[in-house]
Amino acid sequence: MALIREKRLRQLHLSLPVPPRAAGQRPNPTFTPAPAPTGVKALTPTALSSQFRLADFDKLAVLGRGNGGTVYKVRHRETCALYALKVQHYGNPAAAAEADILSRTASPFVVRCHSVLPAAASGDVAMLLELVDGGSLDSIRSRLQGTFPEEALAEVATQALSGLAYLHARRIVHLDIKPANLLVSTAGEVKLADFGIAKVLSRAGEQCNSYLGTTAYLSPERFDPEAHGGHYDPHAADVWSFGVTILELLMGRYPLLPAGQQPSWAALMCAVCFGEAPVLSDGAASPELQDFVAACLHKDYRKRASVAELLAHPFLARRDVSVSKCALRKLVADVSSESRRC
Template sequence: MALIREKRFTQMNLSLHVPSRAPLFQEAAARRQCPPPSTSMATPASRSNQFRLADFERVAVLGRGNGGTVYKVRHRETCALYALKVQHSGEPAAAEADILSRMASPFVVRCHSVLPTASGDVALLLELADGGSVDAVVGRRGAFPEAAVAEVAAQALSALAYLHARRVVHLDVKPANLLASTAGEIKVADFGIAKVLPRAGDHCASYVGTAAYMSPERFDPEAHGGHYDPCAADVWSLGVTLLELLVGRYPLLPAGQKPSWAALMCAICFGEPPAPPACAASPELRAFMAACLRKDYRERASVAELLAHPFVAERDVAASRHALRRLVAEASSPSP
């Protein structure tokens, strides 16, 4: 089996220490009176070229990863809230900035501006999803009801349809990279290892990613000719993600088992195709999951086929959106 360049296992999500650097902006020492804070989703795009790093004050750290840190920040003048992703300089950071700056979909996190820093890092000013990641929602509220899973599926598939039509493959779909809002919106985020294919339908040979959500052909490339269909790989990752939402934990290993490289290899490459428990899913959901999680990528359903699947296409949109909105709102409420 070929070596995969990066292995990321901490609770199935990467969480590595980022070396401290000189402050990029001052954190507010005392909060001035502001109107009720708004998120950045409604900020006009025409302001994007007017932003400077000094215009923002740090509110909180939202997350740390191998490439940098994501902050919650407040615009000093308008009090609007944003996410600021500060990435250490390098080719991957520049590539993500380039991809996001060209995206304009309600299902993909919006990049308002790319801000220069004195240290040479890349700082992406992003819209802030007020519900946090889907991974965090699962951590706080547990398993999703089927209606909420259907809504996440519909919106995430819409994002993948938009991306794939533009020859962009994400390659790291997982709960931590799906952001939720209290309005019941889902947005795909973190394009740090995404690729732009030279031509539609091209295969890919990049094996960097989160191992727990990799498809069999990515996990064991030598068994599949050393390359794979990246669009089909995104479908597998989304299938594992949705199954995790349904059962409330990582679904390919027994509860409590350490996600070692060997355990994941056995489960993903040699185990039975993952499926939801019969008692926890409707026939429509079970058929949908089977279409996502076929071991042979040539037999896996396409994004277009999944969008037309009854589990998604025939869902009660109002009820599924309400179920997701309620779940995210409960997870966002302060603990008593």
């Protein structure tokens, strides 16, 4: 489904009721906050390697195209190692910002950037990224005959939230969480990708006023920051986008509009800012999963769960870890195998 990406949204003045809250008062979640999982060995961020040249690689396939850039599957001629090469055209400033952010990160839940390869003749900038062989969750959803099973969704959610916890702890906000920007390997590893509009906050508690983003995944307060004092909490905005993403994987389609409706800007604005959450049919999701999604999609950002609270939610905290990991690996393997047969 084609989604609209606005560089700047028109200023709207939406009358969204926001109940007052006493100073210092926090919403009372129905679950206890907990830190992100610590079972994976920490990596140390390092300067991006300069040992590679564009001439060292053969392009094998186009993995994706987006605003101002293309991602290729490439092979290093000497070692035969496979990578993803993201080429930002015509000196797109987002490339430098993305490379800077990725140079600050070293997490198993964030796609790794090995090198930045300038192409002086064309003005293009290329980032040499790790190749995540299962593709994006959006591509898997589009090829899947059905919806994501809850066990696989729990694993996706845990790893994606672990990536967000890592970023938020370093004052980095993604601002464009969606299925197309979550990659998964055939080993069942989920990684956050595409940091083209991500932002490094200068201080804890800093708010944002950026209108950039994929319209369908913008939170209500991002549609009209002026209605919220001209700024919004970017951490809560990431949680909303994550919640829409999980609901989309569960339903097998974009969830905030009726099936088949074109995602125009006006339709999305009405759905996000005024619409009710979709009603799931009986048996479509467990009560734990429904409560988990609801915790992400409070229209009042102050009532939205934090990343730490979501990681402690019963839908994730009480899952059978081995079963959920196995379910995700099987899902990716089945879809990949079906794709090869086709």
